[in-house]
Amino acid sequence: MSSVAPRPSVLFVCVHNAGRSQMGAAFLTHLGGDRVEVRSAGSAPAESVNPAVVAALAEVGIDISAETPKILTTEAVQSSDVVITMGCGDTCPVFPGKRYLDWQLEDPAGQDVDAVRPIRDEIERRVRGLLAELGIRTASA
Template sequence: MVSKPSVLFVCVHNAGRSQMAQGFLSRLAGDAVEVRSAGTAPADAINPVAVEAMAEVGIDITGYTPKILTADTVETSTVVITMGCGDTCPYYPGVTYRDWTLGDPAGQDLDTVRQIRDQIEQRVRDLLDTLGIRG
């Protein structure tokens, strides 16, 4: 029996990009993928503009909370998607890493965050194809 893949989204504050990516992957993959997110320096709360942008596409991320990135979380992931955390993300052999260059929604207006959201959705859909999972 093959275990399901585990995807970890990492950004600095775990309050915008990684939370939006977690929301999209959770919605599109259902229980076919274990989905987690974390940050190297987590914020106190989710970016409210990211929450609003995701609500527009029917995904509620209000229950998500920023979490600190731990070595164990990285080591137990199949794929780690980094979004602007640079060299602060730990590296473990056997884990697949991908870096997504995306704008940071912190301090941005809703129109800008919508553009970031839409880029994240497309990348999540591409990731599902790579994992062989229909979204």
């Protein structure tokens, strides 16, 4: 009799929760479906998601136009199995026993869609790698 493993939970964190962490969460949700729990947050959330990020994701069929930046909470970190930081440095809380990945990525803030596309593609590549590491098959795209 096989036991069903609990869904892994992943938290994406950047400073403003308006670009990189939103893209990471969007790709993980899109590719992992309900097989993974996804959160994103920022240490100093922006007013809204970067419009160039929204446009770049729309080009690959992912709609995040309704997303809003969220404040990073201690609870979000504590309830996540994997925490992926994207340029928030020392402002990201660290808890023992959590798996941390620091993805060094260019900040899409103030960039146009042409500049955001390579960041988007790199985040998608890394998310696919993370899903493979977690043993989660991706939804067929």
